[in-house]
Amino acid sequence: MNIRSIISVISISVLISTAMFGKVWIVDNNPNGVGNFTTLSAAHNTAISGDTIYVYPSLTAYAAITLTKQLYIFGSGFDLNLHGGQATTTVSSIYATMAFNNGSQGSVMAGFDGQFGIDINTSNITIKRNDLYAVDIAGSQTKIFQNEIVQNFLGGAIVIRPGGYSDILIANNKIVNLINDGNCDGIESQNDAIPTILNNVVKITNTTTSYALQNLSSSSIVINNIVILGNVSGNAVFQYNMANASQFPAGNGNIINVNMVNVFDDPNNYETGWHLKPGSPAIGAGQNGTDIGIYGGDAPYVDGGYPGIPAIYFIDAEVVGGPGNDLNVIFKAKSNKE
Template identity: 55%
Template structure:
């Protein structure tokens, strides 16, 4: 009798289109790793620009690194124990900071938990579907998409440098949970007036004495956002936004709204930000779309799983014979991009 180990439900992506010249690297720090490398640092050292790194789920977080090459780095998502539907209820978590330095332009980071920091010092970086505590943007043409960004950072959980162009911040939870008053700046989104920014379909919150959106410049746009709490300021184009308080003048803005009739639970930032049936934010955004993170062209994805095909169920016989072979049943799904 040949004993076959049960095939674990692991993070496997299938039918991925990659460059013929690119390499896929595996990072797995579990006690019985699947091969490859056990740290992001080791995989980064061997990788070439244009390569892809897949990071397996683990109960142990992976230490953040400084990225100096163009890399596509994928985890399995976060809060999978709540939302399910994937191969595992464990996520791929990062501790500390993921820093993007010169040489890393064009990199992509998606599907990680851990409440880590993204520190971007170069242009053309995409940070998507991650659980973060802070994002610092220091390059043009960056995209911050579908993330859960919750922390107490000063001067904001999302900040940026001046004189940047074409920064897109879309479909994120941007929540500063600090109860600090006005002594220190504990803002949600801290913009620079000289930068050109598109802020669309986000949900933002800061202490009522603090800024939810600060310093949006005249060449920037805020649209379809919902401000749960905090003050909104700036000279940009504010249109089709909703706030618990007042907003800068603009078309389609809805002010002084009771958030308890907007969301399922405005105090639950993990699962409560779906719009209630008949919510005043339903269909009242630009072009008749929904305001908030589940509206627009790229709705927020609960669980943060990356937009690549994946196996979500595997089962097989534990014991078989060489003559009979091994029957394996697996189910795959195409995750929404």
């Protein structure tokens, strides 16, 4: 099975949808901020479906909200102090859990820090380039890609709930579970779910009772992933994956019993160490000769989580406008690749 068409269609759909902006709102909780609002909640209440919300970088995190409208919400990225290339190292952080409920179909969220949670309770939601602790999926046509998902609590980093959800893409994510007891998985699926899992790197601390990939149905597609630590269960289509032991079946391009020291710059450092080192056995070993892991495939991981739009790092305005008034604003922004 060729994954290029899957990624290409998804990438094009995200590009088209995020280009069809309605009105743009600015959320800024900095002292003397010049945005339209200081909270996401206020912006959500005023915005209509199709609008875009830029969340300005701040030292104070923004409270999460429940979405019931189709919105495009963008922050400045995450771990900017580690990866550079931006005009600021201050990030747009979220705390608590962002929920996507009925009415929010078609929403996109990208570029946020804060180790927050995501609850998806509807279809056609895109979560990309965020620093999260967990994603809970109860909806089809869900796209989770280019995120850093580090679970510090009991439970899975990505959980697909029962309900027969399909057309779920989980691609090019760092997935880490740091809990050393209980059931603390990487990706938990269901027998009736149909996910496509591509180019992720998964590391699980508790390898006794927890799984890097769990309960994958025979309709699941698992290609070009690397399991540093963690068990694998299910009857998925496993192709061109790599693991530290024999978690994947032999053949079909799978590479097993690999010393991860030979694969990554530093397998123990998920923040900056998961680039493939020179001579890595994962280089060119994936489907169609691509690299296995997060920097391979058609949607390579983006260090720093920069959103695929210009990132705002400076705002100047003479007049502060309210929800019913125009706002004259000067923006300074840095362009970012999609």
